[in-house]
Amino acid sequence: MRVRKTAVIAAASSLALLTGCGAADMTKQASPFANARGAKTVTLSVQSWVGAQSNVAVAQYLLEHELGYRVDTVQVDEVPAWDALSQGRVDALLEDWGHPEQEQRYVKDKKTIAPGGELGVTGHIGWFVPTYLAKKHPDITNWKNLNKYADLFRTPESGNKGQLMDGSPSYVTNDKALVKNLKLDYQVVFAGSEAAQITQMKQFAKEKKPFLTYWYSPQWLFKKVPMTEVKLPPYKEGCDADLEKVACAYPHTPLQKYLNADFAKKGGKAAAFLKKFKWTTEDQNEVSLMIADKKMTPEDAAKKWVDSHKSTWKKWLS
Numbered sequence: 001m002r003v004r005k006t007a008v009i010a011a012a013s014s015l016a017l018l019t020g021c022g023a024a025d026m027t028k029q030a031s032p033f034a035n036a037r038g039a040k041t042v043t044l045s046v047q048s049w050v051g052a053q054s055n056v057a058v059a060q061y062l063l064e065h066e067l068g069y070r071v072d073t074v075q076v077d078e079v080p081a082w083d084a085l086s087q088g089r090v091d092a093l094l095e096d097w098g099h100p101e102q103e104q105r106y107v108k109d110k111k112t113i114a115p116g117g118e119l120g121v122t123g124h125i126g127w128f129v130p131t132y133l134a135k136k137h138p139d140i141t142n143w144k145n146l147n148k149y150a151d152l153f154r155t156p157e158s159g160n161k162g163q164l165m166d167g168s169p170s171y172v173t174n175d176k177a178l179v180k181n182l183k184l185d186y187q188v189v190f191a192g193s194e195a196a197q198i199t200q201m202k203q204f205a206k207e208k209k210p211f212l213t214y215w216y217s218p219q220w221l222f223k224k225v226p227m228t229e230v231k232l233p234p235y236k237e238g239c240d241a242d243l244e245k246v247a248c249a250y251p252h253t254p255l256q257k258y259l260n261a262d263f264a265k266k267g268g269k270a271a272a273f274l275k276k277f278k279w280t281t282e283d284q285n286e287v288s289l290m291i292a293d294k295k296m297t298p299e300d301a302a303k304k305w306v307d308s309h310k311s312t313w314k315k316w317l318s
Contacts, residue, residue, distance in 0.1 A: 044059060067269050078096075085106070091267065095257070099172075117256070117276075118255070124251075128213055132226075141230050153210055163212065165214065167193060168193050178247065198292070233248045235248050235251045276318075283305070
């Protein structure tokens with residue numbers, strides 16, 4: 001699941017270094033379109049999860065087909081994307097789940113990144129079990145009872161503890177601290193990517209096996225594998241400020257867009273369009289389902305959505 005790239009940065013081998021913790025320094029790499037004299041080009045950062053890919057696919061399609069821009073997309077992890085955006089290696093980041101340290105540094109202090117407005121989608125991270133398991137053991141959806149069921153979730157990777165499955169270690173996650181601070185008999189095991197995590201969950205569901213997983217909404221998989229959230233201690237403002245001591249649920253986060261500050265001022269119609277780009281959870285899930293489940297290319301999925309939602313995207317161009 002990758003957004004179509006109209007160009008590559010540096011070389012293919014460089015792109016391979018951009019995944020996982022310790023990712024390559026994206027700020028040292030430039031788009032081949034960067035500073036091209038007179039060229040109408042835009043470079044968009046695209047994260048590895050399919051919802052972010054859906055945003056970029058639709059934005060790219062409209063920039064190219066309605067506004068006449070040439071669009072370059074760069075896949076880069078969440079934190080390195082901020083560095084790249086600050087230095088102008090990418091022009092826009094369309095889905096940020098909350099990085100207060102980077103926001104303070106680049107938006108408030110250095111002023112090299114400008115807010116691009118809300119995406120229109122509210123994100124939420126949580127722990128989930130398949131609904132078929134929740135129906136069988138209703139009390140499993142309260143964190144206080146998880147130790148009682150730890151044996152159900154044991155895997156070869158988690159040893160004698162229950163497995164809490166996470167996706168990529170590069171994603172926003174407090175799970176290791178939560179397991180420790182809530183004194184849970186569980187081991188966080190990373191699948192490695194969203195795609196690998198989905199594959200595991202679908203296999204577990206096919207066999208009706210128990211699983212406990214870090215997951216998030218919006219996400220198309222809920223339509224295929226119904227899941228029920230496990231209630232963690234309630235989220236309160238500031239309860240996750242110290243990531244070593246966090247012992248509360250994840251917040252509900254209105255997802256944000258960010259633009260390189262110079263691009264925000266001088267990016268013309270492209271910058272104005274990206275600031276106005278705002279859609280719903282249902283819109284995003286519709287495109288994500290086409291890409292991830294129906295195996296359409298991001299461009300074809302974007303075209304299908306654009307063809308049937310003209311009244312929505314026309315507002316972004318006005």
